[in-house]
Amino acid sequence: MNTPKEKNNQALIAIVDDDQSFRQALASLLTLLGFRTATFASARNFLDSPQFPSVSCVILDISMPGMDGLELQRHLVAMHPIPIIFITDLRDAKVREQALREGAISFLNKPFSDEALLESLHSALEK
Secondary structure: OOOOHHHHOOOEEEEEOOOHHHHHHHHHHHHHOOOEEEEEOOHHHHHHOOOHHHOOEEEEOOOOOOOOHHHHHHHHHHHOOOOEEEEEOOOOHHHHHHHHHOOOOEEEEOOOOHHHHHHHHHHHHHO
16 A cells, blocks of 8 residues: 655544544554544544644544534534545445535445545545
């Protein structure tokens, strides 16, 4: 898996997911690929973070307590557009279509390949 690490070190990728083990595993993978990461257990934690303004891309779950992924997406589109990649267990075609229609870069279902994630990240960072 080839990825230009020098370009990646500038990008801060936020991982917003209520599943701690998934957040940690994904952050470890992205760090190995040369990305900087910040993890958040909820949409509110992400929005309240001092890192929020410097985030280059958000990897986001759909189903979270409080503000869900689609609500956070609408908020970001309206207030502070950031490229969004959804990664979720949810296999609902209507939700997928809505997320993509509202501007998500991609919508990956678990399990997903490293290549699919990297392709989505590169697309997001080119925006």
